[in-house]
């Protein structure tokens with residue numbers, strides 16, 4: 001059992017890891033490499049800068065490793081649990097007392113005609129939350145990577161059929177995909193009050209009552225949704241002053257909590273989340289001395 005699993009090695013995740021490591025908690029950081037900092041050129045407005053974004057990211061990871069933080073290159077695809085948590089990653093599962101979501105800002109939603117209009121009426125962003133509503137029905141998953149595969153795995157036991165739609169994107173599965181894959185670009189979603197099917201650019205139609213959006217990698221919002229933690233209207237993760245989500249032991253920090261998207265804010269929130277998690281884990285261990 002881990003104490004603290006941090007998803008993301010940006011300024012928020014690494015700041016939390018520094019505090020947790022110095023408190024003797026041996027945190028694990030799961031990462032897919034630099035997030036927003038990988039795209040940033042010269043940073044002029046952060047303490048200690050100027051530095052390039054990638055250089056700042058590398059320095060943060062190096063500092064954390066020097067304190068004994070384990071930084072693992074793997075993609076988190078989901079979190080389950082309530083009292084303790086299991087973080088599901090491509091490399092395997094991590095059982096843990098506390099989790100910090102620090103995956104950065106959510107990517108832009110795809111601009112498929114009909115998608116926005118049919119949200120909640122066939123279009124879903126969480127298989128574990130909504131699979132039940134599609135028992136015996138044909139559903140599709142929009143995505144081309146391991147996150148899409150994870151969502152398909154959640155749907156398969158209940159849905160009538162599951163098809164993966166890559167929308168013309170290259171496939172990036174790291175394990176064999178057991179579901180039919182339709183690679184055609186999508187032109188629109190069809191359905192009046194509820195989703196009836198997916199229209200392709202070549203004129204073809206796939207009948208589907210559910211479309212589960214699972215593009216790229218799972219972000220904090222998607223992961224929070226899986227656990228039942230509350231999201232704001234803008235899709236950011238709702239946190240209190242301690243950076244705890246609406247679930248005990250589940251924290252969020254940085255760009256994923258909305259508001260100002262700046263390094264200083266991510267560092268502050270990561271620091272606060274780290275300190276809150278340290279206290280939570282210490283209290284938890286007092287009542288669970290076996291862990």
Ligand SMILES: Cc1cc2nc3c(=O)[nH]c(=O)nc-3n(C[C@H](O)[C@H](O)[C@H](O)COP(=O)(O)OP(=O)(O)OC[C@H]3O[C@@H](n4cnc5c(N)ncnc54)[C@H](O)[C@@H]3O)c2cc1C
Nearest residue numbers: 008009010011012032035036076103104254255261262263
């Ligand atoms: C072009 C550009 C320029 C910028 N310039 C500035 C600037 O000058 N000054 C400033 O203050 N801010 C700047 N920013 C903003 C700043 O980079 C962000 O606010 C900050 O990096 C947010 O930190 P974060 O830790 O929340 O997320 P990020 O830095 O985005 O880190 C997210 C981390 O999560 C990981 N991750 C995501 N999903 C998963 C998953 N499923 N599994 C495992 N790991 C995952 C990523 O690999 C990454 O390590 C800039 C941003 C951009 C894009």
